Amino acid sequence: MNKQLNVLVVSGSYPPDICGVGDYVGKLFTTLQSQGGIVFSLYHSRNWKLKSLFRHIKNIRSAKADIIHMQYPTEGYGYSMLPQLIALLFRRRTILTLHELSNRNPFGKLATILFLFISRKIIFTIEEEQAYAAKICPWIRKKSEVINIGSNIPCVNAGVEKRFEVVYFGHIRPVKGIEKVIEQAAKAKEQHLPWRFLIVGQTLSRFEDYYQQLRAGAKDLNITWVTNVDDQEVSILLQSSATAYFPYPDGVSLRRGTFFAALVNGTPIITTKGDKTPLKFEELCYLVDNDTEVIPAIMDILSGSETSLSKLDRSSVYAKQFDWVHIAEQHIRVFKAFKK
Numbered sequence: 001m002n003k004q005l006n007v008l009v010v011s012g013s014y015p016p017d018i019c020g021v022g023d024y025v026g027k028l029f030t031t032l033q034s035q036g037g038i039v040f041s042l043y044h045s046r047n048w049k050l051k052s053l054f055r056h057i058k059n060i061r062s063a064k065a066d067i068i069h070m071q072y073p074t075e076g077y078g079y080s081m082l083p084q085l086i087a088l089l090f091r092r093r094t095i096l097t098l099h100e101l102s103n104r105n106p107f108g109k110l111a112t113i114l115f116l117f118i119s120r121k122i123i124f125t126i127e128e129e130q131a132y133a134a135k136i137c138p139w140i141r142k143k144s145e146v147i148n149i150g151s152n153i154p155c156v157n158a159g160v161e162k163r164f165e166v167v168y169f170g171h172i173r174p175v176k177g178i179e180k181v182i183e184q185a186a187k188a189k190e191q192h193l194p195w196r197f198l199i200v201g202q203t204l205s206r207f208e209d210y211y212q213q214l215r216a217g218a219k220d221l222n223i224t225w226v227t228n229v230d231d232q233e234v235s236i237l238l239q240s241s242a243t244a245y246f247p248y249p250d251g252v253s254l255r256r257g258t259f260f261a262a263l264v265n266g267t268p269i270i271t272t273k274g275d276k277t278p279l280k281f282e283e284l285c286y287l288v289d290n291d292t293e294v295i296p297a298i299m300d301i302l303s304g305s306e307t308s309l310s311k312l313d314r315s316s317v318y319a320k321q322f323d324w325v326h327i328a329e330q331h332i333r334v335f336k337a338f339k340k
Contacts, residue, residue, distance in 0.1 A: 008065035012076025167241035177247035
């Protein structure tokens, strides 16, 4: 009788930790467990200080996994180099999912590049990151694949009424574009537009001052703030909004989980264009080049124009390919091929 494949998923973040990659790992791990045929277990730790190295080695060895599936980077790892050491020590059994490289700061980029040399197999979440890595290590394409992310917020069929004109959803921290949302709320007020804005997100303790400054600066605007609610509530809030506005500083791409959350929940989207924005997205949402295009786009959606309805129809069809079962099946194919 053939021995069942045993896969250990290693991550520095996992729900309820506040981390986008952690949310991804939670959805992927739960879906993988439901597929059968392979035994999946999880190793999650928030402590990656140097003195914890031997504890990590002992715990990972004790799992007796055929494959160690590491997720990198995560909030839980911080700036620790232990994940690289773990990947090196267990190199023959390790598959790495690399969530970000090109947009990391210089230290983070250098630390991430080490994985390109260490890892036997790498999964990228978008083709652009694989192409960026290939410029550094041309051989990387031979040992890597691309498996796109899915939505971290599944759709709840709530049948809710529209209570807000504009919603923003994501982690409340710097460099997320939240100031742009507040600016649009201020412009709407200046133009006497009775629009209700909603900002939904998770707050981190180290960014609490930033969050309070945002709220204080927006206290005279028509903005409702909702923080740290569960996935079901986020789904309901997305569905209760006429449009979602995501002013990503570097533009929307296939690694933006908040974009897919709005997509699968049927919320029309206005977002920013960047170098990694797929051409297909022109058909699915409103891609704006500057701030002056946002309010006209909101007006077009609220009017129920033919353009807005056709984008919504196409986006609902497109969203189906980012189903978590499909993503899990792609991973299982990689795991089985890795052990051959």
